[in-house]
Amino acid sequence: xxxxxxxxxxxxxxxxxxxxxVTFVIFYxxxxxxxxxxCGKTCSPExxxxxxxxxxxDLPLWRQFADFLTGxxxxxxxxxxxxxxxxxxxCLGYSYENSLPVWDLLLDRLPxxxxxxxxxxxxxxxxxxxxxxxxxLRKNTLTDRTLMVGAVAAASLPVYFTSVMLIYGVIRIAxxxxxxxxxxxxxxxxxxxxxxxxxxxALALLYAAMYARQSRGSMIEAMAEPYIRxxxxxxxxxxxxxxKHGLRSGMTPILTLFGMDLGGLLAGAVITESIFGLPGVGxxxxxxxxxxxxxxxLGVTLMAxxxxxxxxxxxxxxxxxxxxxxxx
Amino acid sequence: MIQRTRIALATTLVxxxxxxxxxxGGATKNDxxxxxxxxxxxxxxxxxIVGGTPAKGGTxxxxxxxxxxxxxxxxxxxxxxxxxxxxLLYRTLVTFKAEPGKSGSELVPDLATDLGTSSNGGRTWTFxxxxxxxYEDGSEITAQDIKYNVERSFAxxxxxxxxxxxxxxxxxxxxxxxxxxxxxDSIKTPDDHTIVFELNRPVAEFSSIATLxxxxxxxxxxxxxxxxxxxxxxxxxxxIDSYARDKKLVLVRNPHWDASTDTVRKAYPDKFxxxxxLKGGQIDDRIIASGGADANAVQWSDMGAPSxxxxxxxxxxxxxLVAELSGCTTMLQLNTSRAPFNDxxxxxxxxxxxxxxxxxTAGGGPALNEIATAYMPPSMTGGKQPxxxxxxPAGDPEKAKQLLKEAGKPSLDVTLTVSTGDKARAEAAQQGxxxxxxxxxxxxxDPAAYNDAVGAIKSAPExxxxxxxxxxxxxxxxxxxxxxxxxxxxxGNMGNNSQFRDEAxxxxxxxxxxxxxxxxxxxxxxDLDAQILAKHPAVPMIIxxxxxxxxxxxxxxxxHPVWSGQLDYATIGLKDPKKNQG
Numbered sequence: 044x045x046x047x048x049x050x051x052x053x054x055x056x057x058x059x060x061x062x063x064x065v066t067f068v069i070f071y072x073x074x075x076x077x078x079x080x081x082c083g084k085t086c087s088p089e090x091x092x093x094x095x096x097x098x099x100x101d102l103p104l105w106r107q108f109a110d111f112l113t114g115x116x117x118x119x120x121x122x123x124x125x126x127x128x129x130x131x132x133x134c135l136g137y138s139y140e141n142s143l144p145v146w147d148l149l150l151d152r153l154p155x156x157x158x159x160x161x162x163x164x165x166x167x168x169x170x171x172x173x174x175x176x177x178x179x180l181r182k183n184t185l186t187d188r189t190l191m192v193g194a195v196a197a198a199s200l201p202v203y204f205t206s207v208m209l210i211y212g213v214i215r216i217a218x219x220x221x222x223x224x225x226x227x228x229x230x231x232x233x234x235x236x237x238x239x240x241x242x243x244x245a246l247a248l249l250y251a252a253m254y255a256r257q258s259r260g261s262m263i264e265a266m267a268e269p270y271i272r273x274x275x276x277x278x279x280x281x282x283x284x285x286x287k288h289g290l291r292s293g294m295t296p297i298l299t300l301f302g303m304d305l306g307g308l309l310a311g312a313v314i315t316e317s318i319f320g321l322p323g324v325g326x327x328x329x330x331x332x333x334x335x336x337x338x339x340x341l342g343v344t345l346m347a348x349x350x351x352x353x354x355x356x357x358x359x360x361x362x363x364x365x366x367x368x369x370x371x
Numbered sequence: 372m373i374q375r376t377r378i379a380l381a382t383t384l385v386x387x388x389x390x391x392x393x394x395x396g397g398a399t400k401n402d403x404x405x406x407x408x409x410x411x412x413x414x415x416x417x418x419x420i421v422g423g424t425p426a427k428g429g430t431x432x433x434x435x436x437x438x439x440x441x442x443x444x445x446x447x448x449x450x451x452x453x454x455x456x457x458x459l460l461y462r463t464l465v466t467f468k469a470e471p472g473k474s475g476s477e478l479v480p481d482l483a484t485d486l487g488t489s490s491n492g493g494r495t496w497t498f499x500x501x502x503x504x505x506y507e508d509g510s511e512i513t514a515q516d517i518k519y520n521v522e523r524s525f526a527x528x529x530x531x532x533x534x535x536x537x538x539x540x541x542x543x544x545x546x547x548x549x550x551x552x553x554x555x556d557s558i559k560t561p562d563d564h565t566i567v568f569e570l571n572r573p574v575a576e577f578s579s580i581a582t583l584x585x586x587x588x589x590x591x592x593x594x595x596x597x598x599x600x601x602x603x604x605x606x607x608x609x610x611i612d613s614y615a616r617d618k619k620l621v622l623v624r625n626p627h628w629d630a631s632t633d634t635v636r637k638a639y640p641d642k643f644x645x646x647x648x649l650k651g652g653q654i655d656d657r658i659i660a661s662g663g664a665d666a667n668a669v670q671w672s673d674m675g676a677p678s679x680x681x682x683x684x685x686x687x688x689x690x691x692l693v694a695e696l697s698g699c700t701t702m703l704q705l706n707t708s709r710a711p712f713n714d715x716x717x718x719x720x721x722x723x724x725x726x727x728x729x730x731x732t733a734g735g736g737p738a739l740n741e742i743a744t745a746y747m748p749p750s751m752t753g754g755k756q757p758x759x760x761x762x763x764p765a766g767d768p769e770k771a772k773q774l775l776k777e778a779g780k781p782s783l784d785v786t787l788t789v790s791t792g793d794k795a796r797a798e799a800a801q802q803g804x805x806x807x808x809x810x811x812x813x814x815x816x817d818p819a820a821y822n823d824a825v826g827a828i829k830s831a832p833e834x835x836x837x838x839x840x841x842x843x844x845x846x847x848x849x850x851x852x853x854x855x856x857x858x859x860x861x862x863g864n865m866g867n868n869s870q871f872r873d874e875a876x877x878x879x880x881x882x883x884x885x886x887x888x889x890x891x892x893x894x895x896x897x898d899l900d901a902q903i904l905a906k907h908p909a910v911p912m913i914i915x916x917x918x919x920x921x922x923x924x925x926x927x928x929x930x931h932p933v934w935s936g937q938l939d940y941a942t943i944g945l946k947d948p949k950k951n952q953g
Contacts, residue, residue, distance in 0.1 A: 075823065079863055081530040083448055085852065086863075087537065093527035093547055122528055126550045126596025140440070141616060142597035151616075215656060222653050224646060225618070320436075320649040322618045330617075 051359070055352045062348045064108065066341045071104050075335035077139045097122055098139065111136060111341075135345070136338035140331070145342035148327060152311070155225055155323035159246070159315065160308035162239055164301070166247035171254025172297070176290065178255065179262030190255065198252035206245040206318040213241060223319045242319045246312060250304060258297055265293035294365055299358050306354030310347030420471060421693055422926030425639040425944025431925070432664065433645040434654040435671035438617040443600040444584035445523035446532040450698075450840060451671070451917075453584055454934035458636060458941040459609045459622060459643065461587035464498050464517065464566075465578050469635045469941040471695070471929035473754040476844045478578055479634060482512065482588070482606075486578040493573030493887045494541075498581070500564040505627040506590065507605040514566040516588035518558045522549040524585045528597050533583045533842060541569045550596060575889045579843040582933075608638035620645040639927065639944025651675050658920040659688055664951045666924040669938055674918040676735050682920065683738055691923065692738075693938060694916040695930025698750045699840035700743050702853075702909040703787075703800060706833050708870040711785065716778035718907035721834075724771035725910050726803025728764040733799035739918055743911035746853065747900050750932040751844045756914075759901040771807035782808040785833035789813065790821040793836050800912075826864040837868040837909070840935055845889075846896025851880050854903050871908035924950050 078095040079086060086094075095101045099110065099121070110119065114134035121128040121137055128137055128144075135145035174194065178187040213220050223238045265271070266289045274284045311325025324343055331339035362369045439455070441447045447456050457463055466481040468474055478486055483498040490497070504512040521536045523529050526548025537543055541557040557569040574580070593604040601614055608630075609622040622643040630638070655678035657665045674682070674692070682688045705712040705721060712718050727742045734740040744758035775781055789797040794815050801811040814832065816824045825835045841848035852858065856872030864870075879899050886892040904911070917936030921928045926946045930936035 075820070076863070083531045083534060085534060085858075085865065087534065090527070090534065090537065094530055097527040122596075124551045126528065126594060128528075128597060137597075141438070142600060143616065148616075210653065218662075222649070222657055224649070318650060320653065322648045326648060327617070 048360075051356050055349075055356065058352050059345060059348055060112075063111070063341065063345055066344050067104065067108050067111070070335075070337045070340070073335070077335050077337055080335055081139050135342040138331070138336055138339050140334050140336045140339070145338050148339060149324065149342055149346055152322060152324045152327050153309075154227065155321050156311045156316070156325060157309055158225075158228065158235065158239055159242055159312060159321060159323060160305060162236070162243040163246035163250070163308070164305050166243050167250035167254055168301070170247060171251035172258050174251070174255040175258025176262050176285070178259045179266065179293075180285065182263060187259075191259065194252040194255040196252075197248045198256070200249070202245055202249050202312075203314050203318060205248055206242070206315060209241045209245055210318070223321065225321050225323075239321075242312075242315050242321060245319075246308070246315055254297065254300070257300060258293065261293035261296050262289060265289045268292070291365060295362065298361060298365060302354040302358035302361075303351060306350040306352075307347065309350045310343065419929065420926075420942075421691060421921055421928040422946055425637075425926035425942075425946065426948050427639050427944070428641050429945040429948025429950075430642040430644055430667060431640040431943065431945060432668040433643065433671050434649055434657065434665075434668050435645055435647045436649055436651045436654065437672065438647050439620070441531050441600055442603050443529065443532075444587040444589060444603060445520055445526075445529050446600060447584045448531055448533045448842075450935035451937035454931055454937040455940055456584055456603070457582075457587070458607070458939065460603055460605050460607045460611070461584065462504075462512075462606050462633070463584060464581040464586045466582050466635055467931070467933045469637070469931075469939050471939075472932065475932045475939075476750050478582070481633070481635065482517070483581075487581060489575070489577065489887075493575055493577075493885075494570045496568045496570065496574075496577045496581075498566050500566070501632050502564065503629065504606070504632055505629065506588075507610040507625045507627055509627045510590070511563070512588045512606055513563040513590075514560040515563070516590045517566055517586060518555070518560050519549060519591050520587055520589040521558060521585055522546075522555055523589060524548075525555075526550050529599075533585050535580050535583060535842070536585055539570050539572070539574055539577075539580070541571045549591070550594070573885050573887055574847075575887055575892050576843075576845045576847055579845050579848075582843055608633070608636050609643060612642075617647055619647065636941040637927070637944070639942070640948070643940075645671070652678065655681070655920060658691075658922055661691075661923040666922040666951050667945055669921045669925055669928065669943065670919055674920050676739070678920075679735055679738060679918075688920075691921050691925075692918060693921060693928055693930045693936075694738055694918045695932060695936035696741070696749055697840070697915040697917045697936045698748045698844075698932055699838050699915055699935060700746055700748050700911055701740075701836060701838040701913045701915060702743075702746065703912050704835050704837040704868040704909040705907070706831055706835075706868075706870055707872070707908050708828065708831075711778075711780055711783050712833060714778050714780070715907055716774055717780055717783065720771040720774040720778065720783075720807060721804065721809065722760065722907050722910050723762055723767045723774060724804045724807035724809055725800060725912065726766040726806075727912055728766075729799040729803055730796050730912055733795040734913060734915070738916070740913045740915045743914045745900050745904060746909070746911050747846060747849050747896065748841070748914055751841060751846065751849065752897060752900075756911075757897065757901065759904060766803050766806075768803070768807040771809075775808060782810065784810045784812070786812045786814055787834040787836075788825055788832040789815055789836045790818040791815045792818060796913075797836065822863070822865060825868055826860070827862050828859060828864050828870055829861075831864075831868065831870070835868050836912075837866070838915075839866060844933055846893065846899070847884055850896060850899060850903070851884070854908060855880055869908035871903075871906075873903075873906060873908075876903055876906070 078091055078098055078100050082091055082094045118131040118134045121130060130137060130144050133146055137144055174190045178190040181187050214222055223241060226234045226238055228235045271284060271288055274288050311323050311328055313325035313329050316323040316325040317329060328343040439452050440449055442456055444461050447453055462481045464483045465478050465486055468477045468479050480486055482500055482504060484501055487496050487498045500514055506512060524532050524536050525546050528550060546555060559567040588606050602611055605625045608625055608628040610625040612621040612623040614620045624641060651672055652675055654670045655674050658668055658670055659681055682692055703725060705718050707713055731740055731742055742764050745756040749756050787797055797813045801813055804811050825831055839849060839853050852866040854867060854871050854876055856877055858867050859870055883892050883895045917930055919938055924946050927942040927944050928938055931939040
């Protein structure tokens with residue numbers, strides 16, 4: 044178990060390093076010049092050079108990358124003198140745009156994306172698994188077909204369409220909810236939830252549909268296993284058969300899916316956050332991309348990669364819990 | 372004014388159709404036209420203050436789709452943000468009157484007692500500060516603090532701000548700002564209330580330049596380097612209570628600001644709250660509806676074109692639309708460095724062929740933009756642009772064909788590169804030019820890459836859409852940037868996208884810049900504008916408007932002509948401050 048964990052963690056680091064390197068190179072070959080973008084409307088060549096030097100962009104690429112990597116572990120100083128920017132461990136650099144440490148920006152935005160992701164995940168698990176299991180148990184009935192047609196419909200609606208329709212219907216026409224503005228959980232759970240309700244629904248609808256179809260399939264497969272027949276033959280209550288034997292084994296592929304999805308969403312839902320005006324990681328990323336703010340793009344990319352690989356790792360470890368046959 | 376109304380009249384019908392906004396189907400053509408013109412923001416809200424005079428108190432909310440790029444006065448060089456900073460957070464040596472229309476371009480002393488006095492043939496400018504000016508902590512504003520902030524504009528740590536100090540002050544070579552402990556000799560502060568600028572050439576319009584946020588005070592002991600951006604120290608009527616980047620900015624009153632020292636800022640609301648990161652279309656909808664607290668809200672970003680159809684046909688909503696001219700001219704710039712537009716005749720043909728009326732319609736009609744007939748925007752030409760060429764608004768394709776024939780080029784094949792958002796306008800231009808036998812291929816580029824794409828002069832296309840917004844209403848802030856051949860850069864070329872390198876023009880630019888008398892120079896800039904126009908390096912196309920909606924309880928709202936039509940935050944407030952608070 045321990046060696047397995049260590050091996051996997053080494054793999055995580057390798058993936059992150061590779062992603063950082065690729066992102067670095069991509070920005071290096073892009074025509075956009077962050078120094079010119081930061082400098083201003085009419086930037087004299089001398090000033091442009093001074094700015095480039097200040098941002099460390101006059102150094103060779105390998106050196107910039109090395110500085111970035113060491114900065115993560117030891118912190119680093121940008122600029123010189125009394126007002127130099129001190130970037131402490133774990134230093135992911137400073138935003139070219141607003142001179143704030145990337146790490147602080149990420150920490151600042153993460154609660155928003157996490158609120159969105161966790162709420163939506165809870166919703167889609169309940170809806171998706173519920174619909175999937177019911178459909179599986181009532182296979183080929185009207186209920187099954189209705190649920191699955193609904194799922195296909197929901198899965199084929201792009202999230203921007205659902206979002207805009209929700210805003211139009213619920214906010215503009217019905218006037219039931221206010222236009223969403225993010226409030227921290229600490230400011231009051233009710234305000235927090237009311238403002239996130241529509242984004243949750245928009246995201247959850249999409250995912251729930253996929254989960255419903257996936258869990259229906261797994262459930263049908265699981266319920267056809269011989270041990271289900273055995274359990275039934277032993278006279279177990281149907282409820283125990285479904286939940287303890289059927290659902291548990293049918294969950295394994297869902298768990299894999301869920302780990303990836305949640306990990307990806309924690310690093311920001313660009314479209315949903317933009318449409319609902321939520322200041323999360325996704326919007327940070329989108330803004331940074333349009334201004335060629337490389338340190339921020341790199342930071343978000345690394346964070347996204349981190350969440351996805353770690354979620355994968357957690358999922359693999361959880362297999363051992365869900366499926367007693369799996370041992371590491 | 373008469374001329375403008377007539378243009379509005381002539382084009383409103385077209386626009387109303389374009390927007391699907393013909394509400395008055397039963398009315399006769401004439402009545403419909405008149406009614407439209409009277410209620411059209413292009414005509415009606417020009418120079419008008421929306422909502423009357425505000426009462427003191429309450430919270431005014433600003434709904435925004437973005438964060439401020441920079442609030443640090445040394446780094447603030449985005450017109451709408453300059454207005455916001457200068458009117459609410461920091462005062463400058465000189466500023467502009469808080470009045471709509473033409474008088475908004477007039478200078479008034481702010482921190483200084485007058486507009487400054489020049490000596491040494493315009494190479495030395497001296498300002499005296501008013502007594503009793505205070506920062507938010509009650510400490511005194513001194514001349515040294517203004518010098519300090521001007522020096523800050525040189526620091527490579529503090530990017531993005533106006534670079535006029537670097538271009539005009541004497542002996543600045545190699546200077547990289549005060550953060551490393553070095554100071555400039557060309558700014559002298561003989562006492563706490565006197566500041567003297569030594570310039571590298573005579574500058575008659577230095578009073579106008581002293582309106583830039585570069586000339587706001589920053590006390591050295593408040594210096595935080597790049598982090599100052601998040602918490603500029605206030606010398607204006609409000610101070611920052613909290614600022615969560617990209618989320619929310621809250622301004623509260625600065626108790627040490629003394630209204631008796633300030634002739635410009637009215638400071639009506641008790642509080643300003645800027646909510647950021649909202650979706651543009653949703654902001655439009657919220658302010659159109661003006662439900663609950665949204666009645667006290669104004670919008671930061673321009674109203675979107677799709678919302679025009681929800682606003683223009685409804686008089687009650689249209690009344691709340693401020694749409695001042697943005698003070699920027701959009702031009703069709705012709706690449707004079709190579710064929711076919713190295714031939715003035717070919718350029719002149721484009722000048723005649725362009726159907727500006729169609730371009731205006733494509734850009735949302737007269738509510739959102741109007742036809743340009745000269746380069747310098749109306750804020751610099753006494754409120755109305757001269758029309759020296761007298762070409763019909765829809766163009767004169769016959770004359771253009773004639774000119775092309777004379778040039779020996781009966782047909783032209785050219786490329787027009789525009790940013791993606793300008794595609795509709797480009798297509799309108801393409802159609803007009805096509806009538807005269809000028810075949811235009813349109814290439815669209817993502818806005819983020821646009822300047823890089825058209826700024827590489829070797830690969831630059833034959834035509835681009837280029838705009839220029841002056842930093843202050845004076846020819847020196849416009850014509851040299853757009854038509855001085857010495858400003859052309861190999862890459863990242865901006866402004867002079869025509870690559871216009873004309874000896875006579877450059878000589879005249881220098882002569883006017885050296886004129887000691889502003890009024891004299893103003894006249895000369897105007898003449899030069901017409902002289903350059905007669906050489907056709909670019910076709911003045913449109914002057915944009917800045918459409919901004921305000922809530923039903925908002926008062927004192929007008930677009931300031933200098934800061935690209937942004938709401939003047941000096942005078943805005945609420946009709947009834949007790950309404951919908953909390």
